[in-house]
Structures are given as structure tokens and as C-alpha cells.
Amino acid sequence: MAVAVAACAFCSCARTESENFNEIEDKALDIWVSSNAPDAEPLGDTGMYYEVIEALPDGSATKVDVRGRWVDVEYVIRDLNGDIVYNRNEETARLLGTFTKYTHYIPDRLYIASRQDLSDIPSGIYQAITEIMPGETWRVYIPSRLAFASYGIQTSTGYGGQQALESDVPVILDSLRIVNIVDNPQSEGRQAIEEFVTASRPEGWGKPLNDTVREGLYMDILARPNPGDTVPLNQSANIYYRCGFLDGHLIDSNIDTVLYNRFGTVRSSDVTSPIRVTRMSTDPNNANQMPAKVFYAILPDLCYGDSVRIAVPSEYGYYRQYMYPDKSSSMWSSSATFTFDFTYQYKDYTTEDTDYFFASSTYYMPYSTSSGTTVPVAEIKPYTPLIYEFVVQKPES
Template identity: 30%
Template sequence: MKIRFRILFMLTAATLAAVSCAKKNDEDYNVVEQASLDAWMKINAPDAQKLDNGMYIETVTPAPEGAAAPAIGNWVRINYTGKSLEGNVFVTRYKEVAEQQGTSTLHTYYEPQYLLYQNYNTAFTQGQLTALQQMRQGQVVTIYMPSSLAYGAYGSSYSGGYEGQYALSANVPAIMTMELNEVVTDPTARETGMVMDYAVNEWAIERPEKDSTFFFKIIEGNEDEKTKITVDSTVSIYYIGSFLDGFIFDTNIDSVAQRVFNDYDENSATSYTPKDGGMIQAFYEAVPRMHYGDRAKMVFTSEWGYGSTGNSSGETVIQPYTPLVFEFWIETNQDEEEEEGGDDSGSGSEN
């Protein structure tokens, strides 16, 4: 027993010594890195303010007088570009910067990132969170972060058109220019107002007395009861999905995909039976109002789309609380055509 205890004690002591040594090495590295960053700042950004945690912040554009400050639980929309101390871009939300870097893609929607502001959010670095605590809506700052407040031992891992020409190496400081575009206290109310404004301005309808989150209209169709669609019907749908500003994020129409994305995927109509699901809730709401052969448009809040989480599984990221617009066509029912002796000419594709 004494021998076993002695061995266990020696292993424990060795482990503690290794951990202590690693911790000391980390502390030593942090001290050296901070000293190097301090020296770099004196030469390259002498007017920046040093904070207690070792990062620096410098105002590029001051906030307007009385501008809103974010509070825990608010949502914020922020634009940013990140660089190494050498000036190499590793991330950007700005299209013009991505184009300069040669990293922009036709599927990437360049807009401010929409995030929940809280004490901890994995989408923020600690340095960004520290900066946001001091910012106001409309303000632009540049922050200089030691690696412990930036990307640490992992470096940067951006993709999808937001990355720059270079990756940020592990354990190095980072520079981030940040713009606080908007502080949102009620994201649901915000997007509801956006959808109503769109319907009123783009479709020339009267503003409803009550808030509405879903607008739908038939732009080509018929009222033949024989061609009425129900929740049990299986239909073939061609669609174009876009954001409120017209940016197309998805389509299964080849001619549109070629024109917008410069690609050809041999797209085909999407088969859909409302009662079985498989598409976003907006289609469940719209399709049973239609007839085979109809063409329609709808605009709706994220309640009918991808909700408070958004969707990052497609080639274009759909952010949380994002309103969407769809124009879509229901192919003519083939069984009806055969019964009536008609030909099967309905392609559902764009003319």
C-alpha cells in the first residue's frame, strides 16, 4: 500500500508540476506579448486608449449625440473588418473590402452581423464585447487586442466570403475596426414594421390597422375548383427567395441561378405536400390558398421562416429575425391535364 501511495503521489506531483509549468509559460507569453503590443501601439497608434485588460480602443467616428447604447438582452447589428498587426485582412463584413481582397462570392450577403448582446456570446471575441460595452449606435472604433482577448490559440476561422486573403495565426494580437450600426430592443417589432413597409411600398396596398407578419398575393392564376390545392395535395414548386432589398439567396430555377450566381446545378421543381412539411411555414400558409398553375408572391417575418436562429446551412447565411420574400410557381397538375386531353407543357421555369 505504501508503494502504491508513493507512486500515486509522485504521478500527482508530476502532473501538478507540468500544469504549473504550462500555466507559468502562458503567463510569461502573455507578459511578453503585452509588452510587444504596448511598444507597437506607441509607434502605430499613440492616441489609442489603453484599457485595464490590456487592449486598446480608438474612436474613428463618434456617435451622434443621444445615440442609444446597447443593454444586455438587446440585439445589435455590427459591421467589422479584422486585420493582423501587419495589416493583413482576415475577416470583413464589408462587400467593398471583400472585393478588394478578392474573396467576395455571389452567394455572400454583406450586411451587419445581427447578434444578441449578452455577457457571453461565442460569436463575439472578448475584446469585441469589451468595446461594445463602451459604444453607442453609429459609432466606429478600432480596437487592438492581445491574443487572449481575440482568437487565442485557435486563430481565425472565417469562411463563406467573409474571410480575407489571410488567416490570423494563433496566439497573435488582432486589430478590429467595428461599426455599431443599430441597437434593437425588440427584434420582432422591428421586422414586423419592415414587412408592413415592404407590402405597402412595393405592392401598393393600404397599411393594415393591425400589425401583420404575412402578406400574400396571387399574380397569375385561376379559380377553378377542380385545380384547388389542399393540405393533402402534392405540388411541384419553382421559387425565387430574396431579402427585402432584392438580394436573391436561393432559387431552384436554372435560368435565375445562372444569371445571379453564375452556376448551373440542373435544378428541378421542389415536391411539397403541405401536411407533411419539409419547407418553411410560409409555404404551408400559402400553398393551400392556391390552384395548380398559380404564380404568387409572399413577404413575411421570420415567424414564418427561420425564426430567431436563422439558417446557415445554405450557401447564403440567413441571419436571425430576417424577413423574406418569395415569388413562386405551382406546376400545372399533370393528372388534370391528362383528363382534359391537354399537353404537358407547364415547365414552371422563368420565361
């Protein structure tokens, strides 16, 4: 009887007005929770319910205010049938058959704005993250208006689940856990680079801490057959590259053998020709589009014939930019504008205090693909440090 009532309540006949639908959906969710999750408790007066799957030892619970900070969170999103619709765990993806080699399966890093109305995170998820205590694991039942409303979830970039989520459907935010809280991801990224490059080989590069090309930018020369043949001012170099995270996960490359060895294929949308970059006396602008700033910043230190690897802090990568995990997005278009705003400093929210402030358009790498075709790559979060490898060639003309 309860299931039948819930099914009727969720049907489209109840959607004459949003307020009526919300009221009916809340009543139906109440019935569903009482029948299927009797231990769940209301989460304040939000209309949501939660269960503590893993609790902290008695007396050890400490409430942490994560607003205005970054959090790394693990979670799975399910519909009320229990089917997974969004997942960031590699083991789960393999079990579901949704695993892709292009996807970087790590906890989600989110900026939690000081108020929910300044956030792009669905309000129910925002509320749950601000209420859960680090060390706990929750399961949260969220009505559709506080989740994904009329949008639902459609993803084919490796984070998908057993099926898509339809619009106006309540969800279960399952296995929610805060893994890490970060006050300054830009500083954290720099520290991670320093630890990586100074670690003994082969785990790291074995470099002294002060052996930098620019502040925080480290270069390790793998081969330099022409030590005197530097790239002159206003001259160009053809660069073959591979780009990845500090943990070794490959994001992209324009070298066909690298792509094939890592992903098992070279797609028609993959660019396998060199990028031509000009050494300029000033910072690049929209008339001089190129990939990440490191391509420009490192040129004075390169020689034709070099094979190098570079540890790149976010300032020389994509800074505060979020890059989508598919190249069909306009953010990956060679016509997108880009900016390297070094006047902006982390925690300076005199202009904005929003999580969507970290998504101004930028330029990444040129690519070609048929319109509407999803071309998966790894998601790149704001303030992410990267590792690049360059092979530098002198243009024939």
C-alpha cells in the same frame, strides 16, 4: 528593436503555459502599440487598446447600454500587419478580390447578451461593442485570448480577406461602428414587411395593410390561370421557388435560369428540381420535413398553376435560427431536425439569456454536395423577414 521583440514574444517558444503566454503577449502588444499606435489608450484593465477614429461633437456623447439588445455593427478585422482577415463591406471585398455574388454584404447583426460569459461573441469584441458610443468609430487592438485564440479565422464565404488569421494572434478590430440598435428584431421585421408591401408599386406591392393571408403574412398573386383548382387537403404540390431578402438580394432558388441570371452559373450542388410539399391538417413535424414554414402555411391559399410572391415574417421563415452562409454546414442538411416554437416570445429569457440561444437546429432546403465542399449562400440571421416567389405545379402522379 520593438518589432523584433514583438515577433519574438509571439513565437511558439513562449507557449509553455497559457498564463505565461498571455503575460508575454500582453507585454509584446504594449510594445507594438506604443510603436505603431501611440495615440491608442488602454480600454480599462482588459489588456486591450483603442483609438477613436471618428468622435462625436463635444457634449453630444451619450452612453447607451446595448446589453440584452441587438445591434447592427460595421467592422473590419485585421492582423497586426494591417492585412484584412474578415470583412463585411462590398466595396472592400471588390478591392480585395474576395467579392462573391452569393454574399449579402450588410452590417453584422449581433445579440449582445446581458453578460459576456453568456455570449459566443469573442470577449474583446463584446467588450468593445458595449463600450463604444453610437456615432463613434473605433479601432481596437485585442490580444488573442480575447479575440479568436486557437481558432483563428478561416472563411471562404465572401466575408474573407487577404488571408486567413492564424491561431493565437492579436487582432485589430478596425472601423468599428454601431449602425443601429434594435430592441425587438421580430417586431422590426414585421414593420419592414408592412412598409414594403403597402408602398406604391413598383417600389412596393401597393396592398392594403389588412390584406394578409395569415397574421403578418402577405401574398401577391402574379398569375392564377386555374382559380378553382386549389390544393386539396392531404394532397401535394410541386413548388419551384426563389428566396431573397427584402432588399432584393437572392439567397437561393431551385430554378436554373434564376440561378444563372443572378450568379452567372448553376453549380452541380444546386438543386433544380421542384420541392414536393403536402398540405396537412396539422403542423409539420420531423416526419414531414420541408423547407421554411411558409411552404406549409400558404398551401391552403394556393391553386395549381399559381405564380405568387409572399412576404414572410420570421415566424414563417427560420424564426430565431441562424443559417450559415455555406450549405456544407450540417444546419443545411435534409436530415437536420427542425422546430417551430411559437410558445417562445422575444425577450422571454426565462430559459436562456444568450446569443447562442438563437441557433437551435432547423431544416431549410434539401441540397446535395460533396462532403467537405463549401457551397456559398447568403447568411440568414435570426428573425429575418424574407420574400419568396412560388410557381405551383400539380404532380403528374
